[in-house]
Amino acid sequence: MPTVLVTGANRGLGLELVRQYRDDGWHVIACARKPAAATELQKLAAAQTERVEIHALDVTDFAAVDGLAAALRGRAIDVLLNNAGTMGAQSFATVGLEAGKFGAADFTDWAQTFRINTFAPMKMAEAFVEHVARSDQKKIVSISSIVGSIAKNNVGGLYAYRASKAALNAIMHSMGIDLARSHGICAVPLHPGWARTDMGGERADIDAVASVTGMRKVIAALALEKAGRFYMYDGSELPW
Ligand SMILES: NC(=O)c1ccc[n+]([C@@H]2O[C@H](COP(=O)([O-])OP(=O)(O)OC[C@H]3O[C@@H](n4cnc5c(N)ncnc54)[C@H](OP(=O)(O)O)[C@@H]3O)[C@@H](O)[C@H]2O)c1
Structure with a gap:
């Protein structure tokens, strides 16, 4: 039975x-x-207690990340899925591109956004690399966003969120190169589509079921030659 975190x-x-x-x-x-x-x-x-175990983890609490990694030492994790994310105090679902517009930068909020979206996936990967390395599938996936693609940005705005995901993409590209060589691990950033969640809002293109169904197919098809590349939930590759 494979394991995902x-x-x-x-x-x-x-x-x-x-x-x-x-x-x-x-x-x-x-x-x-x-x-x-x-x-x-x-x-x-509760419906399947042998299948799902729940752990308390604020991903910005790096001591807690190390603590969980230690508690799970010796366990194999086939897929490490860095999903936790934030748009910061102003959400796209409520204010659209006005969120984080030019002239309104709140750098305290930026710092927290970066800690969640950018630093935490790096910290998680460092803490859990040996758990992933001892698994069969050996994959690290960070949920990024198409708005982190500089090539795809023709509308502006969303400064903090864009920058945090662009930086995450840079991290996952390097990690893809490094961990493929050192541990045989495939690491990638993955865009989930614009999905109807608290973050995506009601006007989004797809529901969470379609997004996750697509992402799971992409994750299942990951292999070392795909390490460090940027994919979308439908399997297409995105430019940086
Ligand atoms: N929905 C979209 O259209 C869309 C598009 C592109 C990318 N994404 C990305 O997809 C991922 C999931 O987004 P979503 O739409 O599911 O967002 P969401 O509905 O707002 O859920 C965000 C999740 O992240 C958790 N989280 C936030 N800060 C955390 C922290 N410090 N420690 C641990 N957990 C934390 C939240 O937990 P709490 O309940 O405790 O706050 C919640 O479970 C994010 O990385 C997001 O950037 C989403």
Whole structure:
């Protein structure tokens, strides 16, 4: 039975990732900031207790990341899925491109956005690399965004979120090169599509089920020659 670790597993795409991997027979290590308040996730776990284990994890608490890695030492993790993310205090779902517009930069908010979207996936990869290396599938996937693509940006705005995901893309590209060589691990950034979640809002193109169904296919097809490349949930490759 393969194992996947998902961060931000209590709602949105993270919760759907847990549901689909569980239903497909995987063992799921589901991480959420506040497990006691994660009622949907708890219901999923209670239905199949041997398949889903829940751990408290705020991904910006790097000591807690190290603590979880130590608690899980010796366990194989086939897919490490860095899903937790934020758009910062102003959300695209509520204010659209006005979120983080020029002239309104709040650098305290930027710092937190970068800590969640950019630093935490790097920290998670460093903490869990040996767990992934001892697995059969050996994959590290960070949920990025098409708005992190500089080539695809022809509308401007969203400074902090764009920059945090562009930096995440740079990290995953380097990680793809390094870990393919050192550990035989395939690491990639993956765009989930514009999906109807709290972050994506009601007007988004697809629902969480379609996004996660697509992403799971892309993840299943990952191989070392794809390491460090930027994919979309439908399998197409995105420019940087
Ligand atoms: N939806 C889209 O259209 C879309 C498009 C492109 C990329 N993405 C990316 O896809 C990923 C999932 O997005 P989503 O749409 O599911 O967003 P969402 O519905 O807003 O959910 C965000 C998740 O991240 C968790 N999270 C935030 N900060 C955290 C922290 N410090 N530690 C642990 N967990 C934390 C949240 O937990 P709490 O409940 O505790 O806050 C929640 O589980 C994100 O990386 C996002 O940037 C989404």
